[in-house]
Amino acid sequence: MIAQQLINALTLGSVYALFALGFTLVFGVLEVINLAHGAVFMAGAYAALLLVTKANLNIWVALPLAMLASGALGLLIDQIVLKPLRGRRAHHLMPMIATIGAATLITNAAQGIFGAETSRFPLGTIPEESFQIGTIRITELQIAIVIISFLLMLLLMVILKKTRLGKAVRAVAENPQTSYLLGINVEGVFRLVSFTAAALGGGAGVLIGLSFNAIFPFMGQPLMPKGIAVIILGGMGDVRGAMVGGLFLGVAEVMSVAYLSSDYRDAVAFGLLFLILLVRPSGLFGRVLERKA
C-alpha cells in the first residue's frame, strides 16, 4: 500500500518539480514572479493535443515539439511583456501584474478558440501497459513521466553547473549589471531562460494532460499556487530546491489523500508552506536574500 502510494507520489511530484523548475528559474534570473507560467503549461498540453490529433504524430514526438512551441510562447511573453519593463524604475510588482495580464489573455484566448470543455487525447495515444510487481502496479506512463522529468531536470542541472553558458546564467542571476560589465550577453541570457522555463512548463503540461487525460483552458490555474508552494519549500530561485520541493509536495498530497482525507489535500500542502515560511523563511535550500539598508 505505502509503496504504491510512493510511486504515485513520485509521478505527481516529478511533474510538480518540472513545473516549478521553470517558475523558479525565471524568478532566480529575471526576478519576476511569472504568473503566466500556468498559461504556458496549458498551452503546452494543447500544442501536444493538436500535434497528436491534427498531425497524427506519436505522443513522444509531439512532446518535444510541444515543448518548443511553449518555449516560443514564453519567449514571446518575455519580449512583448517583460522586456519593456526591464530597467525601469517602476513598482517592483509591475512585471508580475503584467504576467497576470498575459495569463488572462492566453487562457481566455484558448477558451475562445477551443471552448471551455475538456479535451482528451484520442484512444491509443497514451501507453496503457502496466507492470505488476508484487502488489504494486506501475503503468508505463508513470515510468515515462518520471524518467522524462528526471532527465530534463538532470540536463538543466548539468548545463547550469558545468557549462560556460550555465556559468553565465548563474552570474546574471547573481547580478545583471556586473554580468553586463563582464561582457555577458545579459539580454541573451534572459531570452534563453524565458524560453527554457516555458519549455519545461509546457512539458509539465503535456505530462499532466497525459496522466489525467484531461486538457482544458484553465488547467494551469491550480498549478500556480502549487508552483509557488514548491519554490517556497525549496527556496526561491533555487533549482535543486524546486526539485526537492516538487517531490515533497507530491508526497504530501498523495499521502494526505491516502491517509487523511482528499478534502484536506490542499490545506496540508499550504499548511506545510505556511509553517516552513515561519520556521525557515528562505526555504530548505535558499540563502537569505534580504537586503539590509
Added chain:
Amino acid sequence: MTDDLQVFWATYNTLVYTVGVHAMLALSIYLTLSCGLLSLGNAAFMGIGAYTAALATLRLGLPFGEALALGGLLPGLVALVIGIPTLRLSGVYLAMATLGFGEVVRVVFLNLEITGGSMGLNGIPMKTQLWHIVAILVVLVYGFVRLRRSKIGRAFEAIKEDETAAKAMGINTTSYKLLAFVLGAIIAGVAGGLNAHFTFFVSPREYGFDPAVDILTGAIFGGTGSFVGPMVGSAILAILPELLRFLKAFRLAVNGLILILVVIYLPNGIWDRKLFARLRRKGSA
C-alpha cells in the same frame, strides 16, 4: 428620464454594489501596501467576513449592523493572531505566506459543516443597500485623508520607505505593521459581509488564489501613489468586462491585453498625478 434611470438601476445595481465592494478591498490592500507590506491574505479575510456576517444573519438572526460588525471583528482577530508570527517576513515571502494562509482558509471553508462545504451558504437575505456602501466608503476615505498627515500615517510611510531606518528612529515597526494588517483585514471583512448580503450566497471558490491576485491587480493597475489610485483601478477592472461584453468569449482576453498595455505604458498606474500634471501643461501650452 427617470424611467431610463430605473432600467439602468435594475440592470446594473449589482455592478454598482460590486464596484463599491471592490473599492473597499482596494483600500484594504492599499493600507497594507502603504506600510510596505505585500499581503495577499485580503481575499481570505474578505471570505471570513462574508461567512461570519452571513452566518450571523442566517443562524443567529442578528440585525444587519451587528452581522457586519462581527464580519469585521473576526477577520481582525484572525489577522491579529496570524500577523504576530507572519509579519516577521517581508517582501515576496510575506506575500507567499499570506497566500498559503488564504489557501488554508479556503480549504477550511470547503470542509466545515457550518460553512456548507463546497456548496457554500445560500439564501442570504438581501440586506445591503447603496447607502450602506456609500456611507462606509465615505468614512473610509475620510479616514485615509486624515491618516496621511497623522502620526500613524507618517510611521507607515517611514516603514515603507526604509524599515531599518524607521526602527532606528524609534518607530515601533512591529506594532505599526500589525496595525496596518489588522485594519486591512477588518475593512476586507466588512466588504465581504456587504458582498454576501447582495449576492445572496457565499462559496469557498470566491476567496481563493485568483481573487487574492485580482485585488492586488486592481490596486497596482490604479497606482499605489495615493489611496485614490487603487479605488479607481479596481473600479475599472470591475466595469471593464461589462463594457467588453460585445466581444463575447474573448472579452476577458481583451481585459488581459488592456492590463498589459497599462503596465507597459503607464508604469505608475492609471491614477498618476505626475502624468496628469504633464498632460495639463501640454494642454495649456
